Amino acid sequence: MKRKIIYFAMLIGILACSDDFTDLPQIGAFEEEFLQTEEGANLFLASAYSMLTGRSNLSVGDSRMRSGDNWFHDVLGGDAHKGSTDNDLSSLLRLELGEWDPSNEQLPRKWATLYAGVNRSNAAINAALAGGLIQVEAQARFIRAIYYIELTKMWGNVSVVSEENFAALEFNQPNSGPAWAVIESDLQFAIANLPTRVNQPDAGRPSTEVAMAFLGKAQLYQSNYTGALASFNSVINSGAYSLNANYLDNFRLEGENGPESIFAIQFLADGGASFNANPSTLNFPRGGGPFTCCGFYQPSQDLVNAYQTDAAGLPLLDTYNQPGNDVTNDHLLASSDAFTPHTGPLDPRLDYTVSRRGYDFNGFGIHTGQDWIRAQDSDISGPYISKKNIHQAGDGNVSPVNNRNNGVNYNMMRYADLLLMAAEAEIEAGSLENAFDYVNLVRMRAKNGEKLQADGVDAANYVVEPYTTAFADQAFARKAVRFERRIELGMEGHRFFDLARWGVSKEVLDAYYENEGRTIPNFGSKVAPFDEAHVVFPIPTAAIDLSEGNLTQNPGY
Template sequence: MKKLIIASVFAAGGLMVTSCNSDLLDLNNPNTLVAQTAWNTQKDIENGLTGCYHTLYNCFYNSFNTFLISGQSDEFYSQSPDADLVDYIMLKYNNPDQRWNYYAWCYLYQTVFRCNQVIVYAEDVEWSSEVDKGKVVGQARALRGMSYYYLAMLWKKAPIVDWISAPSDQPAEATFEELVSFIEKDFLYAAENLPESFPEVGRMNKYFAYTFLGKLYMNSGQWEKAKAAFEVVITSGKYELAAEYHDNFRHTTNNNVESIWEIQNSDEVHSPFGGYWGIANDDAECNFTSWRERFISGSPYGFGDYAVYSWVIDMYKDEKDKDGNYDIRLRDNIVYPDLFKDFPGDIVYMTHTAWDATNWGNNAWCRKYSTDYYRDNVDGYSPINTRILRYGELLLSYAECLIEVGGASAIPEAAKYIDMIRERVNLYPLAKSVHKDCLNSLDAFEKRLRIEREKEICFEYDRFFDLRRWGLGTDTKYTNEVKARSSKHAANFTPGKEWLPIPLSEVSNNPNLTQNEGY
């Protein structure tokens, strides 16, 4: 799959970014009349699909998804020298066209544009079989569905474009509900037409579609449907928890038994810093890797743009494992002042066996997805694949569905899935733990489930959406709980900021698009 994606991109007009400001679109198009010269055969459509996968290496997936999802959550605060980044991470949003916000929107629409080419032109060529056509179109619709999932979950509303768009188009605004319906159709098509697996790793398959369907339904309040979608994946028997928790975040265990789908990163293509922006329009070589570690790690290895709130550390220390030690996920996820005391013998970046106060101060830093287990520096690349969907997160999502559908009567069954996660890290099952009382009431169990979820998937690609699902901005009690542990929310959060501001240039250039409330 790496060879498939890293191959030259099919010249399908796909470098155009639809729904972006006029400055970016005022360019000479090297692919003029491409529809008349390059979309005539099944092979052309298949090559176009390669161009769709290529967009996984634009900067939304190699770093911006961290800025927008984890960065907007209660996990991180920022003391970066980059004033724009601080403004964004600390929820101030003085400039809706701030580059993280603006480019993320544009790059998601870049994927939509390329996928639309494959989906539309696939109807005009002769196929070897309907099955082969379904596989190609199914992957394009899965990619388009994922792009719209992030557009919907980040910005609440956005134009639905299911045609081959032109820069002058001014598509109508779609509500969150309309977006959910559109995304659902894409994932259902993919689920029905994609196989269980492909010979090449990295392609989207049937279980990718069902897992994203479950997440879509869960985050739109359709719990029965979410439960059913997750059950398809669980009962397939295709996935299981990896032996070690950290196996999910190391390059030596990419594509392991827990991986439902991950972006295939490479350490073979090293490009300068500009390459992390990820598209050739930006006058830089594309970087087929992730820049997440460079932004999120402490100095001198990273830029130190994100520091971890202390409550995340404290969360892990609410119990010891069966051997009397702290939860190993604390060590695997965070570099913090007491790390070497809590986990004697640990080594960070192959050199640090004690806290580096000169560089790290008294802050805590993200360790998840760090390369510090095998090298002593941070280059402008990481060979660790980006795990977008993994079985551990799905099990916790399924447990949440169970209690949302079945209430208190579903607690025993839901606890089984939480205990599977706890067993891997040598914790007692809930019934034998210091938290056993959580099994006695729905409210207590729900709170425990949320903690167990954060322990397992902190700093991944869900927390911002989790907070909103649980009531941030709409439930006063829960919103105050978030403010109590996150000073940036206490200082800067107001109802409406559970969604991001739509880039101002998009609103200005499209009279059919309106800004979100509160901005």
């Protein structure tokens, strides 16, 4: 009988039967000769890609904190509230309120998802090595690097499970530190062996430029500004990417995989349960259009305030959140109560990011206020609804089962993100002038692109302009670039990690907790001051227990 290779895609080898801890994909037996073909190796590769969604055969509903779009990290970074009522998914509420317990049920689910991705990548790497399939190996190593980037961003000290460990079933590895060395090695291999973008015909698969972009991100997270700048410049100078003419194109089906998309999770809806659809099924309004559930992921007043501009169209870098300067909101008002929306100048990106009372909600009608909000007055969710994760009315690729499973991709990185990361690197290791130019490229798109309309005219008082005076010094340049990242990338899962790598989490989030109380009066009394240990997450208790001493808890937990 021919020898068979058994494929086990297991979570770090520390196995449990409960899907509260890990999702176990199908265990299959394959002939060795088949695995050494491109078709066989690509089966493993497809399995590795699939975990980017945060879903698997055992997580068929919403993915909550598993989700590949990292929506819940916006809650932890001050851009959003959990949403819905406070007692709905209290495990998520506890994280928002600063109660970070290693036994919180959400943490092992994300841990399991990411390590399942690592080990599925390892399976693909081993199959590629056996068959001499360099292209498959390069893709699998790129995907493995993505999972390790996410693990390192979240937990800092992580276990590295190599393809050799995987083949030997040696999954129980210590968490001895960040995985940056492995990440960079995988990305360098991908850069050397993947095709360029013009020669990569398949949307959703990486190219040389994609791998270089993520290498720059990994270098930026390590404060290797010179290396990051070289990597970002390589991508910029390649001409492979450009900004979409319209901001909204990044978040609607017709704009998917366009010139701005560097690497996106490819979501797909079908006629059934749509297990490959965008998993943000909780994050729809309670009312409006065809939606009846579920009211999670509500943008914060703090984020909304950040979109204010002065008469010259520039952001209020230092004053956007001062008392008396809030964007007008309808919190605690009934939908039948009179309400006049904000009349001051605003950046138009606001109304493609946040749904406010009185404005169109993705073509599904006018947001009428409290009738569209699931939360009650005593809850800490606020009056706003997220928009970027929700399809536009009339889009195809939406499941008929609940009208929420949709095929809207999530851009793990888009060109505006890269330009602003390049601006950061320029500030620290290059030219303030180049940083100025990159910020203005992003702002010019906001100025010249389409804006939300009402009866054929701009729906609000949109005023946005590029900077006209050069950045005076590093301090001002940092402030301008960091602020631009927030308003360009709001509600895209980046904010919490940006604050952590800048070393400003406590300063920014403690101010947020205080200021948000002006809109949500009981918010400040419920949330705890930011604990500086919380720049990384606690290692899940279940993982530590099952590791038999190989995993060490992060400091402060």
